[in-house]
Amino acid sequence: MTDSPTRTRPAPVRTRSMHSTDVPAEPALPRPRRWPAVLPALIPGTLMLVVALVQAGRPVLSWDEVTSAEVSSRTVGQILDLVRNIDAVFGAYYVFLHFWTGVAGTSEVALRLPSILAMAGGVALAAELGRRLFSPLAGLVTGVILCLVPNTTRYAAEARPYAFACFFSALALLLLLGSIRRGHPYRWMGYGLSVTLLGLSHLLALTTLAAHAVMIGMVAWRGRRRRRRLVLTWAGTALAGMLPLLPIAWLGAHQEDTQLHWVEPITMARIRAMPADVFGSREVAWLVIGMVVLTAWRPLRRLAPMAALALGPLVTLAVVSVLASPMWVARYLLVVLAPLAMLAAIALTRLERIRVVAVLLLLAFVAIPGQRAVRTPTAKVGPDYRAAAAIIGERARPGDVVVYPPKNRAIRAGMDYYLSRQPARPADPLVAVPSARTGWLIATEKSDVSAISRAERIWIVVGDRRGDAISAREQLRPILERDHRRIGFWQPKRATVALYEKVAS
Incomplete structure (x- = not known):
């Protein structure tokens, strides 16, 4: 009687021993550590901090930043006024x-x-959004691209709330993702x-909620049973x-005439210039946009939230600028940088790792200028208050x-800021009520300028270049042309x- 072959279930492989002589047991897998999961966010976040801190105090405060400096020196009651x-x-x-400057001081940095x-x-x-939505590499590349964009650095080192808008835009979408998954x-x-x-941080940043609506719609469509509850x-x-x-x-809305009166109407020329204005470099803008175009091979359902995050603010501001009031301003659209960087990163992650590195090096090279x-x-918008204050401070007399x-x-606020750092500073006798007490950004001035004529030396500072400084204060012309002579001009x-x-005399 011959034994027929029988099929038996193989014994489970034990990880701590190698009793089987045929197949060696697999070694025990170590518990995955938590810290590698944060690297795609930690590396670019730290890199951005270092990049933004490099020479952060070198540029002179812009005319908007000197307003921030002046208003922050007021009391909370005066700010509310x-x-x-x-x-x-x-x-x-x-x-x-x-409150921040009360602790950290008021230097540029x-x-x-x-x-x-x-x-x-x-x-x-x-x-981190890129990591959760796509892959760790996509997240890492997203962050690196953002670090290379010149305007990310420029508005990081800006005493205005636009960087906060970028932060809370990403945070809100990340928290929405967690809320959908956990509930x-x-x-x-x-x-x-x-x-x-x-x-x-900025009311116009709420246009990014279009991406939230798209994400909610996609999730609700897949899970029809809980669609209504999730949407509500x-x-x-x-x-x-x-x-x-x-x-x-x-x-x-009621301050629009004073808040946005300087914004020019939207035109096709301004629309074409917007990519360069948002990125801070025409070459970087079109290189990133070119990579974004390559994401067309991806399923639309995966790209839709990021596409909405990029297009929502652009379309909204364009429509409002045409139909209501001009708002087509590059710094109001900085929130689109993150989704555009993520879409570009998604395109890159299809390449071999060495090619990803090569493209990032090319982007870094293009971004250097x-x-x-x-x-x-003098990178910021506005006069060189620092140089003007240094001219006066070095030559001022009692x-x-x-x-x-x-x-x-802006000119008085900027000069006050930088003159306070000079060894000598001239008096400003035309101020009747300082701006902090007017409830506005402008001081109330004396209508009678005759007291100026008694001064031995008069400085005139104008926030633009002109051959005749007196033209900024025509009521002083009779006094200055009769009793004074110009001895310095810068x-x-x-x-x-x-x-x-x-x-x-």
């Missing part, structure tokens, strides 16, 4: 900066450090709070998050007075400084 008249959309940032930290956090969160009430509360903070939960939470913003939106440009002393153009918010970037001395 201000936002009732103008800059309501920046009120929360001004209050925050008031101290003023800009909160934005630097916010942008570094925003880059890290964007990378815990506390997660939805966190998401609602992030929507409020997003609106407080999201809509209710988002509306609750926006409810505290209604007073700010109401004030902002833009990165250098944002660190020059009894000197300084005169500025009437009804100008023209730093976008500024004119002139010194007049009394003629001996």
Whole structure:
């Protein structure tokens, strides 16, 4: 009787021994550590912090930054008085900066450090979004691309709330993703709070909620049983998050004439120039956009939230600029950088790793001129207040007075900021009520300028270049042409400084 072959179930392989002589047991797999999962966010976030801190104090404060510096020196009550008249959309940032500067000081770096930290956090969160939605490599490449964009660095080192808008835009979408997956009430509360903070950083950043609607719609469509509950939960939470913003939106709408009067109407030329304006470099912009086009091979359902995050603010601001009031401003659209970087990263991750590195090196090389440009002393918009103040500080004498153009918010604030760091500073005798006490950004001035004639030396500082500084204060012309002569004339970037001395009788 012969034995027939029988099939037996193989014994389970034990990981701690090798009793089987045929197949060696697999070694025990170590428990996965938590720290590698944070690397795609930690590496670019740290890199952004380092990049933004390099020469962060070198550029002179812009004319908007000197407003931040001046308003932050006011009391909270004075700031609240201000936002009732103008800059309501920046009120929360001004209050925050008031307390921050009380601790950190008012140097250029101290003023800009909160934005630097916010942008570094925003880059890290964007990378984490890329990791969760796509892959760790996609997240890492997203963050690296953002670090290379010149305007990411430029607005990181900017004492304005635009970096906070980038941070809360990424945070809100990340918290929404967690709320969808977990569904815990506390997660939805966190998401609602992030929507409020997003609106407080900049009301126009709420246009990114279009991406949230797309993500909710996609999830609800796949899970039809809980579609209604999910949509209602999201809509209710988002509306609750926006409810505290209604007073700010109401004030902002009524301050439109003073807040946005300088914005030019949207044109095709301005639309074509927008990519370069948003990225801070035409070459970087079109290289990244070219990579974004390559994502067409990806399924639309995976790209839809990022596409909505990129297109939502662009389309909304364009439509509003055409139909209502011009708002087509590059810094209002910085929130589109993260989704564009992520779409570009998705295209790159299909390549071999060495090619990914090569493309990033090419992008870094192309970005060098833009990165250098944002660190020059006069990179910001506005006059070179530092140079103008140095001219006066080195030559000022006791009894000197300084005169500025009437009804100008920035030149007096900028000169006050930098003159306070000089060994000598002329008096400003035309101020009747300082701007901090007017409830506006402009000081109330004396109508009678005859007292100026008694000064031995008069400085005139104008926030543009002109051959005749007196043209900024025509009511002084009879006095200066009769009793004084010009003994000094300087023209730093976008500024004119002139010194007049009394003629001996």
